[in-house]
Each structure stands twice: as C-alpha cells, then as structure tokens.
Amino acid sequence: xxxxxxxxxxxxxxxxxxxxxxxxxxxxxxxxxxxxxxxxxxxxxxxxxxxxxxxxxxxxxxxxxxxxxxxxxxxxxxxxxxxxxxxxxxxxxxxxxxxxxxxxxxxxxxxxxxxxxxxxxxxxxxxxxxxxxxxxxxxxxxxxxxxxxxxxxxxxxxxxxxxxxxxxxxxxxxxxxxxxxxxxxxxxxxxxxxxxxxxxxxxxxxxxxxxxxxxxxxxxxxxxxxxxxxxxxxxxxxxxxxxxxxxxxxxxxxxxxxxxxxxxxxxxxxxxxxxxxxxxxxxxxxxxxxxxxxxxxxxxxxxxxxxxxxxxxxxxxxxxxxxxxxxxxxxxxxx
Numbered sequence: 437x438x439x440x441x442x443x444x445x446x447x448x449x450x451x452x453x454x455x456x457x458x459x460x461x462x463x464x465x466x467x468x469x470x471x472x473x474x475x476x477x478x479x480x481x482x483x484x485x486x487x488x489x490x491x492x493x494x495x496x497x498x499x500x501x502x503x504x505x506x507x508x509x510x511x512x513x514x515x516x517x518x519x520x521x522x523x524x525x526x527x528x529x530x531x532x533x534x535x536x537x538x539x540x541x542x543x544x545x546x547x548x549x550x551x552x553x554x555x556x557x558x559x560x561x562x563x564x565x566x567x568x569x570x571x572x573x574x575x576x577x578x579x580x581x582x583x584x585x586x587x588x589x590x591x592x593x594x595x596x597x598x599x600x601x602x603x604x605x606x607x608x609x610x611x612x613x614x615x616x617x618x619x620x621x622x623x624x625x626x627x628x629x630x631x632x633x634x635x636x637x638x639x640x641x642x643x644x645x646x647x648x649x650x651x652x653x654x655x656x657x658x659x660x661x662x663x664x665x666x667x668x669x670x671x672x673x674x675x676x677x678x679x680x681x682x683x684x685x686x687x688x689x690x691x692x693x694x695x696x697x698x699x700x701x702x703x704x705x706x707x708x709x710x711x712x713x714x715x716x717x718x719x720x721x722x723x724x725x726x727x728x729x730x731x732x733x734x735x736x737x738x739x740x741x742x743x744x745x746x747x748x749x750x751x752x753x754x755x756x757x758x759x760x761x762x763x764x765x766x767x768x769x770x771x
Contacts, residue, residue, distance in 0.1 A: 468495075468496050468499050468500055468501040469499060469500060469501065470503060471495075471500045471501065471502055471503065471524065471672070471676060472503050472505055472522045472523045472524070473486065473502060473505065473522070473523070473524045473525070473526060474505045474506075474507050474513050474516060474517065474522040474524070474525050474526070475504065475505065475506055475513070475526045476507045476509065476510045476525075476526050476528060476581075476582070476657060477506065477507050477509065477510075477581070477629075478506045478507075478608070478702055478704045478705075479504070479506060479698060479701040479702045479704070479705055480628075480629050480705070480706060480711065480714050481628065481629075481695060481698070481706070481710065481713065481714025481715035481716075481717075481718060482549075482553075482626070482628050482629065482657070482714060482715065482718040483504075483526070483698070483701075484687055484691075484695050484697060484698050484711070484715045484718075485680070485683045485684040485686075485687035485694060486502070486504055486526075486680070486683060487504070487694075487697040487698045487701060488683060488686065488687045488693065488694040488697040489502070489679060489680070489682070489686070489687070490502050490504075490697075491697040492683070492686060494679055494682050494683045494686065495679045495683070497679070498675045498676075498678055498679035498682075499675055500672075500675060500676060500679055502679075504701075505522065506702060507525075507526070507527070508580060509531075509578065509579075509580030509582070510527035510528040510530075510531035510532075510580075510581060510582040510657075511527075511531045511534070511535070511580045511581070511582070511584075511585075512580055513525040513526065513527040513531075514527050514531050514532050514535040514540060514542050514660065515535060515540055515542075517542045517660055517661060517662055518535065518540035518541045518542035518662050518663075519540075519662070520664055520665070523661065523665060523676075524545075524659060524660065524661050524665075524676055525542070525659070525660045525661070526657060526658070526659060526660075527582070527657060527658070527660060528656050528657050529544065529547055529654065529655035529656060529657075529658060529743060529762070530582050530585050530586050530654065530656075530747060530752050531582045531585065532544055532658075532660060532762060533743075533744065533747050533752060533753050533762055534585055534752060534753060536761060536762055537753050537754065537755070541662055541663040541664065542660050542661070542662055542663070543660060543661065543662075543666065543762060543763060543764045544658050544659070544660050544762055544763040544764070545658075545659050545660060545661055545673060545676075545677055545764050545767050545768055546658055546659050546677060546680070546681070546733035546734075546735060546768045546769045547655040547656070547657070547658030547659075547733070547735055547763075548657060548658050548659065548684060548722060548732050548733045549655070549656035549657040549718065549721045549722065550655055550656070550721065550723055550724045550727060550735070550739065551648050551653060551656070551720075551721040551722075551723075551724065552586075552647050552648050552652075552653055552654055552655070552721075553626035553627045553628045553629070553646075553656060553717070553718070553721055554582070554583055554586055554587075554590070554624075554625075554626060554627075554646070554647040554648075554652075554656070555624075555625065555626065555627040555631075555644040555645060555646045555647060556570065556575070556587075556590075556622050556623075556624060556644065556645040557615070557622060557623050557624075557625055557627070557630055557631050557634065557642055557643070557644055558615065558621060558622040558623075558642070558643055559615070559638070559641065559642060559643070560640075560641040560642065560643040561640070561641075562621060562622070562643070564621075564643060564645065566594075566650070567590070567591070567594035567595075567596060567645060567650055568594065568595070568596065570596070570600065570601055570622065570645075571596070571601070572600070572601070572602075573601055573602070573621040573622055574601070574602045574603075574604060574619075574621045574622070575587075575601045575602065575603050575604065575620065575621070575622050575623070575624060576604050576606045576610075576611040576614045576615060576620040576622070576623040576624070577604070577605060577606070577611070577623070577624045578605065578606060578607060578608050578611055578624075579605045581624075582656075583624040583625070584624075585752050586647065586652070586654075586750075586752065587624050589652060589750030589751060589752055590647050590650065590652050592750055592751065593650070593651045593652045593750060594650055594651065604620055606620075611623045611625070611630070612630055612633060612634055612637070615634060616634060616637060616638050626656075627644050627646055627717060628714050628717040628718045629714060631644060632706070632710045632713040632714055632717075633706045633710050636706075636707060636709065636710055652746065652750065653746070654742075654743040654746045654747065655735075655739065655740070655743040656721065658733070659676070659680055661673055661676075666764055666767070673764075673767045674767050677733070677767055677768065677769055678769075680733065680769075681731055681732055681733045681769040681771075684722075684732035684733065685731055685732055687715075688719055688722075688732065691715055691716055692712060694715060695708065695712040695715050696708070698711055724736065724739050726738060726739055727739070730771060731769060731770075731771040732769070733768070733769035734768075734769050734770065734771060735763065735765075735768060735769075737759055737765075740759035740762070740763055741759060744757070744759065744762070
C-alpha cells in the first residue's frame, strides 16, 4: 500500500492560502504549526470558509498555519489522509466509508455538508424530470470522485441499473465541456459545483436531479484525519476542528466576503459570481432536522446511523459498522 501511495500527494496542486492571517505567529504569541489540508477537488465556492478562516486569522489564532492543497477526488483524499500524506482531508463521507471498509486508517472528525449536493446535471432543454428519464442517456463522470460510488446506488434506489445509461469517464474540466458541446447528455457532480459554471459558460439554464430529492440522502463532505494523527497529536486535531468550525460559522455570516477571500486560490477557480453562488448553495446543505440551530459540523449519532444504513442498503459498503468506526466523536465539533 505504501508503494502505491508514495507518489500520490506530490502530484496534487498546492494552493497557498491567501490573506493576512496565515503567518507563523499564533494569536497566543507562540509559533503556529504548519498544517496541510487536502481538499476533495480543485478549489471552488464550497471551500470558501477555509480561505476566509486564513484571511481572518482564525486558524493562526488557534495556532495553525494552514496550507490548503487541491485534491483529485474524495477517494484519493481519504487514502492520502489515512496514509499520513496530508494532516487533514476534506472529503465525501461515502468515500470515507468505502475506504474504512477496505482498511484505510482514516476517520471523520465532523461532517459539515449533512445533505448531499450529489446530482445529475443537464441543460433543461433535455427535458429530464425524473431518474427514469436518464434511460439511454450518456453520463459524464470522473474516476475517483465520490459520485462513482453513489450514482449506481441512486439508480438502484430509483428502480434502474447501470446498464440503463452509458457512463463515460472524463477528466473534471472535460466533463463540463462534454455537456456544453452535447457530447454527453448529462454529468455527475455536486449541485454546489459544476452547474453554475456551465450556466455561465453556455448561457443556458441547467437542471438537476438531486439525489436527496429522489430517495438518497446521506452525509457528504467533512473534515477527516488519520488514526495515527488522532493518537499522536489529539490536541492539534482539536485545534483544527475548533478553527474550522469557527471559520465556517463566520463565513456563513458573511458569504460575500468569504467568497471574495478565494480570489487567486487557483487558476481553475470559477468567476467571482459563480464562486459566490456555489458557496450560497453550500450553505443550504449544512444541517439535518437533528442539527438545525447548531454550529456547523455538529453531527448527530442518529444521522450517522441513517447514513451508514443507507450506504449498506444501497451497496456502497458491504457491512454496516457503528458510527465510531467512521467518526471520532471525542474530537468532533460541539455546540
């Protein structure tokens, strides 16, 4: 496994978190510890709180000099985190659950997106209204991202099978281009990601089949770390959790400023208008009925059990384990 992972993270794009708060001196006057966070993908609006937290000095106040790295799909981020090639990861819970079942030593330390943004996206002139309208359609997806696991479950949940559609594996940028040029009918992605960009580039309205609206809701993106990090430096984990929770809470209060803080984060970053729209969509995904009114990242044990049951029922994992197999509640956000 070590040999397979040896070259994984060096290939990832390192994104320098911009702003005045990312120095090496913490708010308490001591040295801030350099910490790496690998995202699920290249930066887009969903990630605004991390950049805002750096710019506002939230991470440095907690003794963290945060370095943000682009990812290449949730699956790779989980694997790299478990292997200790990044201190923390930001990835989809379905990818985490699959990896844990395969023996990857990673654990969630708080899911922030508690309603999945997973969706099928298409131009509205395709006249797709329900899952069965996808029969015979070509679907663009990207190997290694979270939806490669959950899309078959979405089809199964709605009385379909993979052979009902034609899946084409395409790189992230090519996936959007394929839909815009009509080389594929639809793509798989997060409603908080590709759709706004496609609409801006094409000038055409984009429609969605959201998994959560067709019988398949589950925990989505959250913060994770390795079991070894939890054992060797639990205090750093607690600081990272506290800083991230604060950054998300502050960004939620100031979405325009949070989106603006991402300026220059990456060459692939969408336009400021799209980034803001992506982040505003993300803010609608933060809670379930059990966590409404609570701070970002606070999870319910019952919600974890529902997510695990959904993963097992739909074949994402073979056997359901207790939430503690996937989630380290002792360091997770409180409040």
